[in-house]
Amino acid sequence: GENVEQHPSTLSVQEGDSAVIKCTYSDSxxxxxxxxxxxxxxxxxxxxxxxxNVGEKxxxxxxxxxxxxxxxxxxxxxxxxxxxxxxxxxAAPGYNTDKLIFGTGTRLQVFP
Amino acid sequence: xxGVTQTPKFQVLKTGQSMTLxxxxxxNHEYMSWYRQDPGMGLRLIHYSVGAGITDQGEVPNGYNVxxxxxxxFPLRLLSAAPSQTSVYFCASSYEAGYGYTFGSGTRLTVV
Numbered sequence: 001g002e003n004v005e006q007h008p009s010t011l012s013v014q015e016g017d018s019a020v021i022k023c024t025y026s027d028s029x030x031x032x033x034x035x036x037x038x039x040x041x042x043x044x045x046x047x048x049x050x051x052x053n054v055g056e057k058x059x060x061x062x063x064x065x066x067x068x069x070x071x072x073x074x075x076x077x078x079x080x081x082x083x084x085x086x087x088x089x090x091a092a093p094g095y096n097t098d099k100l101i102f103g104t105g106t107r108l109q110v111f112p
Numbered sequence: 113x114x115g116v117t118q119t120p121k122f123q124v125l126k127t128g129q130s131m132t133l134x135x136x137x138x139x140n141h142e143y144m145s146w147y148r149q150d151p152g153m154g155l156r157l158i159h160y161s162v163g164a165g166i167t168d169q170g171e172v173p174n175g176y177n178v179x180x181x182x183x184x185x186f187p188l189r190l191l192s193a194a195p196s197q198t199s200v201y202f203c204a205s206s207y208e209a210g211y212g213y214t215f216g217s218g219t220r221l222t223v224v
Contacts, residue, residue: 006154009152032210032211034211034212034213036213042217043202043215043216043217043218044155044202044213044215045215046212046213046214049211049212089154089155093210096168097209097210098143098160098162098168098209098210099145099157099160099170099209099210100145100157100210100213101157101171102147102154102155102156102157103154104152104153104154105154
């Protein structure tokens, strides 16, 4: 069935270190992979996305990589800061590409 | 430009009561969807719509109804509330199905 697996569920890092969150998807036809950040008590917000015709995309301290053969994509945050602390969600289209299926989320804590 | 507006922000219902969660967007987005968020389970799709007059079921549609009579509005109806429907509900919209979601601020629903 449609499934997006996300790991780890929690991640604690020291300020300045890097953080990596990984997701795998089931439908090889998927072609769009967004990442959302949700701060405590707030709405999810799109922070970066990648389409299947590129392998990597960067935006300042965040980057997303995509491996279509292995059907996984990852979020990389470098030089982490306390304000990066939040829950991060990956997502991918389901078999019906009108639907976006979300992973279960990763709670990132950055300690000063 | 208000984006996606959800009302109410908080609601307490008794088991068996019905209610409608409101969602409106002013971005002329064709695609709208409803998700519920529960601890450890991420965001699960309830219903979605690719345009006025068109709706379809997501991952967890049971107990919920939707309609899309206008491009702007996409209300979610709980027919007979149950404690299992206690959750945070998010409405989202985008210019195209599956891409670049903008989320509303959420409705926290408690069913007692």
